[in-house]
Amino acid sequence: NYSNWDYSDQGANWVTKFKLCAGTKQSPIDIKAPTCDEGLNNSITFTNYDKTGSSKFTFENNGHSLVLKAPGPDAKVTLGSLGTFNFHQLHFHWGKDDTKGSEHLHDGKVFPAEMHLVHINSKYSTFQEAQQNADGLAVFGVFIKVGQAENTAFNFLSSSPSLIYEGTKVNVTQFAINTLLPTDQTIFYRYKGSLTSPTCDEIVTWTVFDQPISLSASQLAQFRIVKDNHNKTLVDNFRVVQNLNNRTITYWSE
Numbered sequence: 001n002y003s004n005w006d007y008s009d010q011g012a013n014w015v016t017k018f019k020l021c022a023g024t025k026q027s028p029i030d031i032k033a034p035t036c037d038e039g040l041n042n043s044i045t046f047t048n049y050d051k052t053g054s055s056k057f058t059f060e061n062n063g064h065s066l067v068l069k070a071p072g073p074d075a076k077v078t079l080g081s082l083g084t085f086n087f088h089q090l091h092f093h094w095g096k097d098d099t100k101g102s103e104h105l106h107d108g109k110v111f112p113a114e115m116h117l118v119h120i121n122s123k124y125s126t127f128q129e130a131q132q133n134a135d136g137l138a139v140f141g142v143f144i145k146v147g148q149a150e151n152t153a154f155n156f157l158s159s160s161p162s163l164i165y166e167g168t169k170v171n172v173t174q175f176a177i178n179t180l181l182p183t184d185q186t187i188f189y190r191y192k193g194s195l196t197s198p199t200c201d202e203i204v205t206w207t208v209f210d211q212p213i214s215l216s217a218s219q220l221a222q223f224r225i226v227k228d229n230h231n232k233t234l235v236d237n238f239r240v241v242q243n244l245n246n247r248t249i250t251y252w253s254e
């Protein structure tokens with residue numbers, strides 16, 4: 001299972017136990033907008049992101065995060081010449097309080113939480129196969145800020161009291177995934193990086209949206225009641241930012 005690493009031992013321990021975590025193309029990073037290259041003629045095409053299915057999502061506590069899993073590869077994204085990627089699951093990273101929680105930073109700014117939508121390259125049939133390849137995954141990152149209003153697209157978070165313990169799960173009626181995204185999905189940053197937790201494989205094309213989404217304070221509180229793989233409150237489940245090294249970030253604004 002997942003109990004052989006913790007967010008609290010990410011300093012020396014991850015690198016000792018999981019060699020890939022010492023790589024030079026690691027995630028997350030601080031996205032410094034002024035240093036980015038300008039991208040051209042690229043767009044994200046969403047398929048079935050607007051569809052409500054008859055099957056169910058499962059929403060589950062895996063001891064490191066809350067994960068909403070798709071029943072099948074219905075929703076997908078095409079990233080121009082990079083190919084088509086099937087939606088697999090989404091999960092969250094959050095802080096103990098609103099001063100921290102996101103994995104990526106935006107010009108040094110941290111957000112209270114971040115949502116990751118994980119997609120598998122359609123040329124691979126399993127996650128394990130994708131994990132062997134540099135073009136295996138496309139993960140979308142969405143910054144989460146605190147807003148006044150409840151975000152009704154995230155009503156499924158209200159089932160977190162049933163997900164206190166690692167391994168617990170509930171069914172959620174399938175809804176259109178695009179309701180979770182920022183209203184403007186045409187402004188984003190892209191770079192090549194890694195999974196942000198062990199085994200830190202450098203297999204991810206990251207797309208981080210410029211616009212944050214909002215959750216209410218009480219919705220953010222719904223993350224902070226669940227417990228981790230040691231039965232401790234699951235908070236601060238984010239990795240610290242990694243060096244950019246010899247990488248470029250590309251910025252798209254239309």
Ligand code: SG4
Nearest residue numbers: 064065067091116118139194195196197
């Ligand atoms: C968190 O540990 C999630 O719980 C994992 O989700 C996720 O693993 C991991 O972060 C790394 O993913 O998008 N942050 S990330 O780079 O998505 C994967 C599950 O294990 C493979 C389901």
Ligand code: ZN
Nearest residue numbers: 091093116196
């Ligand atoms: Zn993540």
